[in-house]
Amino acid sequence: MVTNLDTTFAALADPTRRQVVELLRERPRRAGELAAACALSGPAMSRHLRVLRASGLVKVEVEEEQVEHDARLRVYRLLPEPFVDLQAWLDQVQAFWTDQLDAFKAHIERTQKGEHS
Amino acid sequence: MVTNLDTTFAALADPTRRQVVELLRERPRRAGELAAACALSGPAMSRHLRVLRASGLVKVEVEEEQVEHDARLRVYRLLPEPFVDLQAWLDQVQAFWTDQLDAFKAHIERTQKGEHS
């Protein structure tokens, strides 16, 4: 699965798509359900879901482990990989403040040593 | 400072702006320096920087703690708040898999108990 950061950020930049992610966080849902929840037309939601699928944030499949196999009903689910990648990028950027803090500490130590006697 | 997720994600959705963030992670830099590093015209970079400023991801100020105070030279720096907010959102979403795992464990336990004797 190609989960490059670019498509991940682009996908999550849209508020509707973030809302979809939050809805799917609770449980898998069908396209129609998501469209209704977001007060959006079917086609509009369909395209948002295509973007989310393309970025690897969600997958869709026919309801398994169900007594009545209705092949019309497909459910969307979250996938973890892109979020892990996002986390890694964030960690890398946030290391900045750790570095900065370390530098500050080192500076203080040098200063204290110099002013010592 | 209003660091709503919407502007944060929108700002970081652009590859150039993420590159700027990565450059500023190393050290503060001037607009011209960033434009050159990204092989972009001044105005183009200027607008990217405006977006980053508006979203609270960076701030700009005249070089302090410098011997020669040239008020033309202003440096851009990263600000931590939006990244913290982003982290919080990610954590909330990723809790999903923890929940899912817990549910799975509980299911296993129930199953094992039922199949016990």
Add this chain to the structure above:
DNA sequence: ACAATTGTTAACTACAATGTTAATATTTAA
């Protein structure tokens, strides 16, 4: 005062994103 440096804003062009309704599968039910 005048020119050079640094950076932003203005005006414009090109292209991508988002929504709508209508048309097109695909599956289920009468």
Add this chain to the structure above:
DNA sequence: TTAAATATTAACATTGTAGTTAACAATTGT
């Protein structure tokens, strides 16, 4: 076989985004 339900794709209009060059502001140095 025909109709209903679910979802996607097609065609279109609207808006937003990102780039360019030219004009503008502010600061520094001769």
